[in-house]
Amino acid sequence: MKVAYWPGCVSRGFTPELHGSMALVGPRLDLEMVELNRANCCGAGVIAEHNQELVDTLNARTFALAQQTGASMMNICSTCQGAQSECQQRLDADDAYREHINTHLEPEGLRYEKGGDWSNKNLLWLLVEEIGLDKLRERVVRPLDGLRVAPFYGCYIVRPTGRLGYDRFPHRDKYLEHVIETVGGTAVEYAGSHKCCGFPVITMAKATSLRQAGRHLADAIDADADCLVTPCPLCHLNLDLQQPDAAKYVERDLNIPVLHLPQMLGLAFGLDPKELGMDKHVVKTRDVQRKVAELAAA
Amino acid sequence: MRVNGKSALACNTQLGDALARAPGGEIVVEPMGNMPVLKDLIVDMDAVHWKKIQRVVPWLLPEGEPPEREYIVEPEAMIDITQSMACIQCGVCVSACLSMEVDPEFIGPAALAKAYRFVGDPRDAHTEDRLSDLAEDPHGIYDCTHCFACIEVCPKDVAPMNQIMRLRRHATGDYGIKDRNNGYGHEKAFVDIIERYGTLHESQLLPRSYGQGSLIRSQVEPRALKQLIESLPTAVAGLRSGKVSPKAALIHHKLPDQEQIRRIYHEIETGDGERLELNLYIVGEEGEGGAAEQDPSTGDGSEASTVPGEAGTERGGAEQ
Numbered sequence: 001m002k003v004a005y006w007p008g009c010v011s012r013g014f015t016p017e018l019h020g021s022m023a024l025v026g027p028r029l030d031l032e033m034v035e036l037n038r039a040n041c042c043g044a045g046v047i048a049e050h051n052q053e054l055v056d057t058l059n060a061r062t063f064a065l066a067q068q069t070g071a072s073m074m075n076i077c078s079t080c081q082g083a084q085s086e087c088q089q090r091l092d093a094d095d096a097y098r099e100h101i102n103t104h105l106e107p108e109g110l111r112y113e114k115g116g117d118w119s120n121k122n123l124l125w126l127l128v129e130e131i132g133l134d135k136l137r138e139r140v141v142r143p144l145d146g147l148r149v150a151p152f153y154g155c156y157i158v159r160p161t162g163r164l165g166y167d168r169f170p171h172r173d174k175y176l177e178h179v180i181e182t183v184g185g186t187a188v189e190y191a192g193s194h195k196c197c198g199f200p201v202i203t204m205a206k207a208t209s210l211r212q213a214g215r216h217l218a219d220a221i222d223a224d225a226d227c228l229v230t231p232c233p234l235c236h237l238n239l240d241l242q243q244p245d246a247a248k249y250v251e252r253d254l255n256i257p258v259l260h261l262p263q264m265l266g267l268a269f270g271l272d273p274k275e276l277g278m279d280k281h282v283v284k285t286r287d288v289q290r291k292v293a294e295l296a297a298a
Numbered sequence: 299m300r301v302n303g304k305s306a307l308a309c310n311t312q313l314g315d316a317l318a319r320a321p322g323g324e325i326v327v328e329p330m331g332n333m334p335v336l337k338d339l340i341v342d343m344d345a346v347h348w349k350k351i352q353r354v355v356p357w358l359l360p361e362g363e364p365p366e367r368e369y370i371v372e373p374e375a376m377i378d379i380t381q382s383m384a385c386i387q388c389g390v391c392v393s394a395c396l397s398m399e400v401d402p403e404f405i406g407p408a409a410l411a412k413a414y415r416f417v418g419d420p421r422d423a424h425t426e427d428r429l430s431d432l433a434e435d436p437h438g439i440y441d442c443t444h445c446f447a448c449i450e451v452c453p454k455d456v457a458p459m460n461q462i463m464r465l466r467r468h469a470t471g472d473y474g475i476k477d478r479n480n481g482y483g484h485e486k487a488f489v490d491i492i493e494r495y496g497t498l499h500e501s502q503l504l505p506r507s508y509g510q511g512s513l514i515r516s517q518v519e520p521r522a523l524k525q526l527i528e529s530l531p532t533a534v535a536g537l538r539s540g541k542v543s544p545k546a547a548l549i550h551h552k553l554p555d556q557e558q559i560r561r562i563y564h565e566i567e568t569g570d571g572e573r574l575e576l577n578l579y580i581v582g583e584e585g586e587g588g589a590a591e592q593d594p595s596t597g598d599g600s601e602a603s604t605v606p607g608e609a610g611t612e613r614g615g616a617e618q
Contacts, residue, residue: 045444049467
C-alpha cells in the first residue's frame with residue numbers, strides 16, 4: 001500500500017530511533033512510504049493556541065503535499081494526528097473557510113481538497129483498519145510471548161472522540177491492546193494508559209508535567225509491565241528522556257523502558273534490537289532485549 | 299459521577315449505553331473525581347469546584363458610572379463568549395481534569411472557562427488584570443496540560459480547554475503578558491522556530507522558552523539561566539543515550555522551501571492584531587445548516603466575504 005508518509009518533527013529530532021525503526025518496519029508491512037520532506041510542523045497544539053488561521057494553513061499545506069502523491073497520509077505521532085485532525089475538521093466543515101485558507105497556498109501551486117477517500121491516519125489506525133491484524137500476525141516471526149506491555153496512547157489520539165472518527169471506528173481506544181496481543185505480547189491493564197504524559201507543560205508547569213509522567217510509569221510498574229509502548233514520540237520524551245527527573249517528582253524508583261510502536265513491531269518481525277535503535281533510549285532496554293533474545297533461542 | 303471510570307452527568311447517561319461500555323457487563327458508578335468524598339456518591343463541591351469558581355472573580359467588573367438602564371452591547375460582540383456561557387456548572391470537567399489529578403491547586407477547566415466568559419465580555423473593564431492574574435498564577439492557564447479530557451466529557455460542548463487556549467491567546471497575542479511560568483516564552487519560542495525552520499528544532503525550544511522567546515536572554519537572565527541549568531542533566535542524558543547527537547542539537551535543517559512558510563506567516567500575521575477564528579460550536583459543521591447559511595459566496599466580493607460569516611468567527615485583538 002502506498003502512503004504519503006509524514007514522520008513529524010520529533011521522529012527526526014530527539015527520537016531518531018522512531019524514524020529509523022519505521023523505515024525498517026514499513027516494507028515488512030508492504031508499505032510504500034513516500035516521505036513528505038517538504039511538509040511542515042503540525043503546530044502540536046501550540047500554533048493553534050497562537051493563531052488558528054496560521055495552523056490551519058500550515059496543515060492544509062501538508063495535506064495538499066500529501067494529496068499530490070495520490071495517496072492517503074500516514075503519520076507516526078499521536079500529537080500530529082490530533083493537531084492535524086483538528087485543522088482538517090475545520091477545513092472540511094466550511095467551504096468558504098477552506099477556500100480562504102487555500103488562497104494562502106495558491107502562490108505555491110498547492111490546494112487542499114476535501115472529501116473522497118483521502119485520509120490521514122496514524123500507523124496504529126492504519127495497522128488495524130487498512131493493513132489488518134491478520135496480515136500483521138502473518139508477519140510475526142518472533143511472537144513476544146510473555147512480554148508484558150503497557151499501552152500508552154497519548155491524549156491527541158484518543159480525545160476528543162467526536163473529532164477523531166470514533167463514530168466510525170469506535171474501538172480506536174483499544175487498538176494498542178489489539179496490536180500488542182497480535183504480536184504475541186500481553187497487554188497490561190493499568191490506570192494511565194489513556195491519560196496525559198504531561199509533555200505539553202514541561203516548560204511551564206514542570207511539577208504537574210513530571211508528576212503525570214511519573215505516576216503513569218509507576219502504575220505500569222505496579223501492574224508488572226516489562227515496558228510501555230507508545231505511538232507518540234512526544235509522550236516518549238516525557239516518559240523516557242525525562243524519566244530520571246520524573247522519578248524525583250513521584251519519589252520512587254522507576255526505570256521502565258518505553259518502546260515506540262514500530263520498535264515493538266520490529267522485535268516481533270525478528271529485527272535486531274540495535275537496528276531498531278533500542279540502545280538509543282535513556283532508560284535502558286536491556287531486560288526487554290534479553291527477554292526477546294530468550295524467545296528467539298527457545 | 300463517574301460511570302465505568304468516565305466522568306459523566308448521570309441524568310443524560312443512557313443505561314443501555316453505559317451497559318454496552320461496562321467491563322464485564324456490570325455498570326460501575328463512583329463519586330466524581332478530584333473532589334473529597336463526603337459519603338457514598340456525594341462529594342464536597344464547595345471545597346473544590348465552587349471555591350475555584352470564586353477564585354476567578356465570576357462577575358462583571360465594568361468601569362465608570364453604571365448606565366441609567368441596562369448596558370447596551372451589540373449582539374455580535376457577545377457571540378464569542380456564548381460557548382463559555384453555556385456552562386451549567388455541573389463539575390464533570392473538574393472531575394475528569396488530568397492536571398488537577400496531580401495538582402489539586404490547578405484552577406481547573408470550569409473556573410477558567412468562566413474566566414473567559416468575563417475576559418471576552420466587552421462590558422468588562424479589567425481584561426488585562428484578569429489575564430495577568432491567570433497567567434502569573436503557577437496553577438493558572440499554563441498549568442493546563444492540553445489533554446482534552448474536559449472537552450470529551452462536557453455535556454454542553456463548552457470545550458473548557460479551548461476557552462483556556464483563548465485566554466492564553468489573549469494574554470500573549472493581545473497583551474504580551476510575559477508571565478513567570480514561561481507561557482509567553484514557550485508560545486513565542488515554538489511559533490518563531492517554525493517560522494525560521496519549518497519543523498521543530500527541539501534543542502532551541504527549552505532555552506528560548508525560558509528566555510521569553512530569545513536564545514540570548516535565556517543565557518543572561520538569572521531566572522532563565524537557573525532553569526536552563528536545572529534541565530542540563532536531562533540534556534546530558536539525551537546526549538549520552540545517543541538519541542541526540544551534538545550535531546543534531548546544534549544544527550537544524552530548514553525545509554527546502556522555507557520561504558513559503560515565511561510567506562504564509564507574513565500573510566496571516568499582519569501585525570494588526572486581527573485573528574480569524576472559525577468556531578464550529580457557533581457555525582456548526584456542514585449538513586447541520588450553520589455552515590451553509592454562512593456561505594458568503596453571494597457576498598459583495600470584498601475581502602471579508604472570502605471568509606465565513608462574521609457571526610462564526612472571532613476577530614480577536616482589535617476589539618480590545
